[in-house]
Structure formats: structure tokens, C-alpha cells
Amino acid sequence: MLDDVEAVVLVGGKGTRLRPLTLSAPKPMLPTAGVPFLAHLLSRIRAAGVRRVVLGTSYLAETFEEHFGDGGKLGLDLTYVVETEPLGTGGGIANVAEYLTTDDVLIFNGDVLCGTDLGAVVETHRRTAADVTLHLVRVQDPRAYGCVPTDPDGRVTAFLEKTEDPPTDQINAGCYVFKRSVIDSIPRGRVVSVERETFPELLESGARVSGHVDNAYWRDMGTPGDLVHGSADLVRGVAPSAALPGPTGESIVMEGATVAPDAFVFGGSTIGRGVTIGAGAKIESSMIFDGAVIAPGAIVEESVVGAGARIEEAAHIRDTVIGDRAVVGAHCELKGGARVWPDVVLPPHGVRFSADV
Structure with missing residues (x-):
């Protein structure tokens, strides 16, 4: 048990890669598996x-405390610290330093879905008497990430930028353990990148x-595709969570939803x-936000339909x-990363990708 460790979660980003979903909510507050x-x-x-x-916090900071309060319902004691201007990962850590009281602190990027054993990460940190310990995850294709090689003793030897020929499949998974003394050494009041500085x-x-x-299971939830797949992994029990609002399976249907018997x-x-x-x-591998309407015969695959949006009859x-309150008209077809902004109305037959209709 890690009762002598505190945690910091950095949730200040604007989530621009997830627009239009993040126009109305910060990325960590987007409904994911309910x-x-x-x-x-x-x-x-x-x-x-x-x-x-x-x-x-920073972007739409008030939404976090409005939802989670003091953390009591979660069995946690939550403290909120607002960045008045973006400070980067390191600057964000330094900005909360005065609120920390333990010698070892777990730090998390707030947009990573991960199944690692946190106790084991802390145990590695203490066993190796480290100043900082990074959770590193092995990925099949590390070319899309910066790589973090280690020596046989588990010591990090370098922080490498993206390359077409990476020397290792180990990447930074966005979870760290810091000694308090290292946190105190980070410059205050300016942008600091932990990875680059x-x-x-x-x-x-x-x-x-x-x-x-x-x-361990790991996914950066920064793009719509990753958000959709991460949510589906949570629903199906592939990714671990103790916060699901229902049992794992092919779907989670929240209260008040109406699903036709033959859907x-x-x-x-x-x-x-x-x-x-x-x-x-x-509806396959998709996220349908509160109050949305999927009309008879419509097909929604690996997509996000925003709150109050409508997908009309036979649309695909x-x-x-699809942004909040937007309407995709009957028989429209959208695919391949298309994004519809909130309140936009596409008329029936207004957009098709197929060449044969």
C-alpha cells in the first residue's frame, strides 16, 4: 500500500487534437466508458x-472540482491547483510543489490510460534509490515516440527524439516517481519540459x-481514434478500471437510454x-454522449457522437x-477522420464519400 506516497495528476492541457469534443470540456473530463x-x-x-x-489544472479548471469535489466519494483527498498560464510538464509539477508533503511523489500525465502496477513502480524507485523513476512501456512500433534506453542495471541512459531507427522499444509512459528534492529543484514560474530539460x-x-x-496495457488518449479504442477497451475489460458504471462486456448502456430491441x-x-x-x-465500438439520437437504420462505427447530436435515418x-448538438442528415456518409463542429446541420444526402451513389 502506498499510503506514504502522494500523487500529482497534470490535467491542464487544452486537448486540441480532440476538437471539437474539447471545446466544451477538458480532455480528462470527456465521458469515457460512461x-x-x-x-x-x-x-x-x-x-x-x-x-x-x-x-x-488550467483549461476549464472549474469543471474538475465541480464534478469530483473533495474526492470523498472516491476515497481520496483531492486538492486543486490552477495554472494561470501553461507551464509545461515540469512547470506544472513545480507549480504544485508547496501542496506536497511526502518524500516520494507519483506524477501522472492526465491523458494516459495505463494498467501498470503502481506499487511495483514505487518499489523500483525505492529499491534503486532513484532520484526519479520513469514507467517505461514496450511498444510494437516505437518510431512514433521518443525512446528511453536503459542499461542492464535499469538506469536510464538517454532521452532520444523520434527516429526511423530507434535503438529500443521502450517509451516514456507518462507516469513517474519523483523525490521531493527533485521537484523542489525545478524552476518556478516558467515553462519547463521534464523530457527536454x-x-x-x-x-x-x-x-x-x-x-x-x-x-502493461498503455494508450495515449490524445486523438479521437485512441479515445474511442481506449473507451472500448475499458468497456470490454481489456483495460483495467475500478470506475466503470456497469459490468464489462460488449456495451455499457447508461440509465435513461432507450435502445430499440432490434438495434x-x-x-x-x-x-x-x-x-x-x-x-x-x-453502433459498433463507439461513444454516444448523453442525449444523442441515433435514428432507425443509422450506422455508427468507431466514432464519437457528441451530447445532444442527431444521426438521422440511414446515415453512416x-x-x-460529431460535435455537440450537430445533425448528420439522413443518408449522409462520413468517414476517415471527418469532424463536424457543434451545432452544424448537414442536410439529407448532403455529404457522401462512396463513389457509386
């Missing part, structure tokens, strides 16, 4: 035995930077509160984001 994404991370922190969490300076000074390497809802889909799914509609969307 609850705000942050609830899943907080449940993992609580399950590891941590009791006190400091949230570093703090960590390289620690290596140069001879500090011990350890890597805890595993093959197909599967693939880890989430149907929000007050949603209506019409006869013969097909795939790999698409």
Missing part, C-alpha cells in the same frame, strides 16, 4: 493505496534516473444517459467525430 476519463485514473491511484491527490539535466549531473519497464450495440460501445437508439441501428459514420 464516466469522465480522469475517474478511471483516480480509481487506479486509489486502488494502489494512495489517498491524497493534487490536480494541476529536467530529465536530461538529471542525467548530466549524475543523478540516478531509473526505468521501470513492463508490458445492434457492440464492440465496447458506450450509450450515454437519455440517448435514443432507433430500430435497426448499428465511421472514424468520425
